[in-house]
Amino acid sequence: EAGVAQSPRYKIIEKRQSVAFWCNPISGHATLYWYQQILGQGPKLLIQFQNNGVVDDSQLPKDRFSAERLKGVDSTLKIQPAKLEDSAVYLCASSLVGEKLFFGSGTQLSVL
Amino acid sequence: SQQGEEDPQALSIQEGENATMNCSYKTSINNLQWYRQNSGRGLVHLILIRSNEREKHSGRLRVTLDTSKKSSSLLITASRAADTASYFCATEYTSGSRLTFGEGTQLTVNP
Numbered sequence: 351e352a353g354v355a356q357s358p359r360y361k362i363i364e365k366r367q368s369v370a371f372w373c374n375p376i377s378g379h380a381t382l383y384w385y386q387q388i389l390g391q392g393p394k395l396l397i398q399f400q401n402n403g404v405v406d407d408s409q410l411p412k413d414r415f416s417a418e419r420l421k422g423v424d425s426t427l428k429i430q431p432a433k434l435e436d437s438a439v440y441l442c443a444s445s446l447v448g449e450k451l452f453f454g455s456g457t458q459l460s461v462l
Numbered sequence: 463s464q465q466g467e468e469d470p471q472a473l474s475i476q477e478g479e480n481a482t483m484n485c486s487y488k489t490s491i492n493n494l495q496w497y498r499q500n501s502g503r504g505l506v507h508l509i510l511i512r513s514n515e516r517e518k519h520s521g522r523l524r525v526t527l528d529t530s531k532k533s534s535s536l537l538i539t540a541s542r543a544a545d546t547a548s549y550f551c552a553t554e555y556t557s558g559s560r561l562t563f564g565e566g567t568q569l570t571v572n573p
Binding site: 383454 | 493495497502503504505507510550554558560563564565
């Protein structure tokens, strides 16, 4: 069974630039999550989709972050413009409803 | 914040010893999950325990849940150097479907 795919693996940008991350969940998983993990901390949920609808985006900084889930499958997360404090690992995960999460390897973002 | 809290923040033991990590949470849950993260990698699911369950086992892992104390523990028996990782508890609260992670316990198993 293929896992959750994320790209790119690493990204370095300067502040005020824009960046986009891509995620392909496990086939058949209705729920898709984007988490932000700052070094030394636990993952923080940014946005949760069920199929192509948003379930929870209460912790998404909507002035600079946006996310969409295309046709209920792939998803992209965008940051525009990036700030220094956005340096983190961005983790995508997917699951069946109410079940355990499968995580991708993450995208490590460095904002200089 | 509804974030769960792990205790201890860091734990260092010798190979063969048992490791116990604790997690406390704030309000009623549907389930509690434990995940492991090796440095620089994504998280891997270990065990999911539902609110009506008290104990679950998986290989060398044992998880208990005490809903009256709003706490859970993860026991790793006969630890190995390969168990070195960060361990996170995550709670799904009855008030919403968001899975909220704690700050984690960094476990180091010395050979």
